[in-house]
Amino acid sequence: MRRRxxxxxxxxxxxxxAVFGLSLVIVETRTIQAAAEESVASEAVRLVGAVExxxxxxxxxxxxxxxxxIAGNRYAEITVPGKPRIEIGRRPSxxxxxxxxxGDRGESVTVQxxxxxxxxxxxxxxxxxxxxxxxxxxxxxxxxVRQGRRLTAPLTDLAETAERLxxxxxxxxxxxxxxxxxxxxxxxxxxxxxxxARMLTAERRLAADASHQLRTPxxxxxxxLEEITLTDDPDTVKEEATIALAQVERLTDVVQRLLTNSRxxxxxxxxxxxxxxxxxxxxxxxxxxxxxxxxxxxxSGKKGLRAVGTPGAVAQVLATLIENSLMHGxxxxxxRTRVTGNQAVVEVTDAGPxxxxxxxxxxxERTVSGRNSTGLGLAVARxxxxxxxxxxxxxxxxxxxxxxxxxxxxEQQSDGH
Numbered sequence: 001m002r003r004r005x006x007x008x009x010x011x012x013x014x015x016x017x018a019v020f021g022l023s024l025v026i027v028e029t030r031t032i033q034a035a036a037e038e039s040v041a042s043e044a045v046r047l048v049g050a051v052e053x054x055x056x057x058x059x060x061x062x063x064x065x066x067x068x069x070i071a072g073n074r075y076a077e078i079t080v081p082g083k084p085r086i087e088i089g090r091r092p093s094x095x096x097x098x099x100x101x102x103g104d105r106g107e108s109v110t111v112q113x114x115x116x117x118x119x120x121x122x123x124x125x126x127x128x129x130x131x132x133x134x135x136x137x138x139x140x141x142x143x144x145v146r147q148g149r150r151l152t153a154p155l156t157d158l159a160e161t162a163e164r165l166x167x168x169x170x171x172x173x174x175x176x177x178x179x180x181x182x183x184x185x186x187x188x189x190x191x192x193x194x195x196x197a198r199m200l201t202a203e204r205r206l207a208a209d210a211s212h213q214l215r216t217p218x219x220x221x222x223x224x225l226e227e228i229t230l231t232d233d234p235d236t237v238k239e240e241a242t243i244a245l246a247q248v249e250r251l252t253d254v255v256q257r258l259l260t261n262s263r264x265x266x267x268x269x270x271x272x273x274x275x276x277x278x279x280x281x282x283x284x285x286x287x288x289x290x291x292x293x294x295x296x297x298x299x300s301g302k303k304g305l306r307a308v309g310t311p312g313a314v315a316q317v318l319a320t321l322i323e324n325s326l327m328h329g330x331x332x333x334x335x336r337t338r339v340t341g342n343q344a345v346v347e348v349t350d351a352g353p354x355x356x357x358x359x360x361x362x363x364x365e366r367t368v369s370g371r372n373s374t375g376l377g378l379a380v381a382r383x384x385x386x387x388x389x390x391x392x393x394x395x396x397x398x399x400x401x402x403x404x405x406x407x408x409x410x411e412q413q414s415d416g417h
Contacts, residue, residue, distance in 0.1 A: 005144055005147060005148040005151065006141065006144040006145060006148060009140050009141075009143070009144035009147075010137065010140060010141065010144065012140075013136060013137055013140040014137070017133045017136060017137070021129060021133055024129055025125075025126060025129060028122070028125045028126075028129070029122050029125075032118060032121050032122050032125065033097075033118060033122075036097055036113060036117075036118045036121075037097055037099070039071075039113075040074065040097050040098070040099045040111050040112070040113050041099040041101070041111075043069065043070045043071070043074065043076070043099075043111045044076075044099040044100065044101040044109050044110065044111040045101050046069050046070075047066060047069050047070065047076055047078065047101070047109040047111065048101045048102070048103045048107060048109045050065075050066060050069050051066070051078060051080065051103060051107045051109065052103045052104065052105065052107060055080065055105060055107070061078070061080060061083070061086065062086075063086055063087070063088050066078065066086065066088055067088045067089075070088060070089070070111060071113075072089070073089075073113065073114070073117060074089055074111055074112065074113045075087070075088065075089040075090060075091045075092055075111070075112045075113075076088040076089060076109060076110065076111050076112075077109070077110045077112075078107070078108070078109050079107065079108040079109075080106075080107050081105070081106040081107075091112070092112055092113065092114035092116075093114070094114060094115065094116065095114075095115040095116075096112045096113060096114055096115060097112065097113045097114075097115060097118065098110060098112045099111050150177075150179075151179070151182075154177040154179065154182045154186075155182070157173075157175060157177075158182065158185055158186060158189065161173055161175075161186075161189050161193075162189060165189070165192065165193055165196060168200075170193045170194075170196040170197040170200060171193060171197070172189075172190035172193040172194055172197075173186075173189075173190065173193075174190060218251070221244055221247045221248065221251065223288055223289065224240050224241075224244040224247065225240075225244060227240045227288070228240045228241060228244070243284070243285070246281070247285065270308050270309050270310055270388040270389060271308070271309075271310070271311075272306055272307070272308050272409040273306065273307060273308075273309065273311045273314075274305075274306055275305040275306060275307045275314075275337065275344055275406070276303055276304065276305065276337075277311075278311055278314050278315050278318065279299055279318065279335055279337065279346065280299075281315065282315060282318045282319060282322060282335075283297055283298075283299055283335065285319075286319075286322050286323075286326070289326060290326060290333065293326065295326070295330075295331065295332060295333065296332040296333070297322070297332065297333045297334075297335070298332055298333070298334050298335070299334070299335040299336070299337070300334060300335075300336045300337075301335075301336035301337035301338050301347075302337050302338055302339055303337065305337055305339065305344045305408070306344075306408065306409040307344040307406035307407065307408055307409065308388070308389070308406065308407040308408070308409060309388040309389070309390055309406050309407070310384075310387075310388050313384040313385070313387065313388060314385075314388075314390075314404070314406065316381070316384055317381040317384050317385050317404055318335070318346065318348065318404065320377045320378065320380070320381040321348040321381070321402050321404075322335075322348065323377070324377060324378070325348060325349075325350040325352070325400075328352060329350030329351065329352030329353075329400065330350065330351055330352040330353075331350055331351025331352065332350065332351065333348065333349070333350045334347075334348070334349050334350070335347070335348055336349075339408070340405075342407065342408055343405045343406060343407060343408060344405075344406050344407075344408050345403050345404065345405050345406075346403070346404045346406075347395070347401055347402065347403045347404075348401075348402045348403075348404075349396075349399055349400060349401045349402070350399065350400065351399055352399065352400065353398065354396075354397045354398035354399050354400040355394060355397040355398070355400055356397075357397065363378055363394060364378050364379055364382045364392070364394075365379060366379040378392070385404060385405075385406075388406070389407055390404060390405050390406045390407065391404075391405045392404050392405075393405065
């Protein structure tokens with residue numbers, strides 16, 4: 001592109017020089033010739049006047065007196081009736097410019113100038129025009145090179161930005177070049193980079209959330225399958241298989257929920273459901289794990305509550321809190337249900353050391369963990385709760401009390417009032 005720009009600029013300059021330069025040469029040549037002819041004629045008139053003046057006053061007419069009236073490179077021939085011919089200067093050879101003037105008393109003056117002198121002056125003029133043309137071409141080359149760099153450097157930079165986007169580096173560069181069209185392209189590339197960055201972040205977040213959130217239901221399902229393999233009682237096998245099937249359904253719901261939230265976190269599938277059933281289900285699922293750890297899991301509080309939300313998401317939030325209590329807490333774990341205003345609340349607490357004082361509300365931030373874990377569990381649980389219009393809060397740091405707030409069913413709210 002740079003070469004094309006230089007070539008096109010030079011072509012334009014050469015055309016301009018050819019048109020105006022040739023015109024200038026023709027005009028200057030004619031002007032110099034006309035000026036020389038006019039000068040020769042003027043000197044001839046002046047010599048005739050001088051001869052007439054001296055002849056009328058009776059003064060002697062000599063070459064020395066008249067030589068002051070003409071230029072040194074010209075030749076003059078003066079003829080006066082009854083007197084010898086007078087010559088001033090050397091007669092030029094070759095082509096000449098000549099002017100003859102006659103006086104009232106028969107005097108004749110002829111002035112000649114060699115055309116070679118005129119040609120020399122025309123040559124000097126042509127050299128000046130040629131020098132100016134060369135300077136114009138040089139200036140055009142310099143300007144074309146600078147303009148080419150100004151245009152090709154941004155294009156090269158934009159190409160590198162596009163290549164970076166294609167290679168998986170979506171960081172916007174926020175560079176502008178002072179050219180409206182190029183800046184527009186840069187704006188589009190930066191906007192594309194930001195969209196790609198958001199998409200990559202969402203995909204990575206989905207992968208991290210899925211790996212973390214699927215671990216808990218898969219662990220619980222594995223425990224159920226182990227129970228089935230260790231017993232020969234058909235009733236126990238049937239009961240454990242039924243629970244395992246319910247866990248598979250919930251696992252499917254968790255996957256669907258994660259995919260939905262990754263595309264649009266505001267998308268929810270909230271319905272009215274029996275909160276007691278979800279709490280009971282979680283207690284039954286986690287009781288074997290707590291029994292193996294020598295701990296208990298219990299529930300208390302108000303029963304018969306109906307909340308608005310996604311049962312699978314609520315179950316997953318409670319499973320995260322129960323798992324955290326199993327991993328990081330101690331003593332019995334208590335799930336207590338209560339009502340506050342138009343909301344149903346499920347509190348999860350244990351007798352462990354709780355949340356470190358330096359974490360506080362930051363415990364819900366991603367990658368924030370006080371126990372060398374991934375720090376994703378509470379963050380994902382909070383996102384699941386907020387997707388259905390609820391919220392997850394830390395009410396007390398020591399002993400830890402986490403509370404899940406959900407909207408109550410409208411009919412139940414009116415019955416409460």
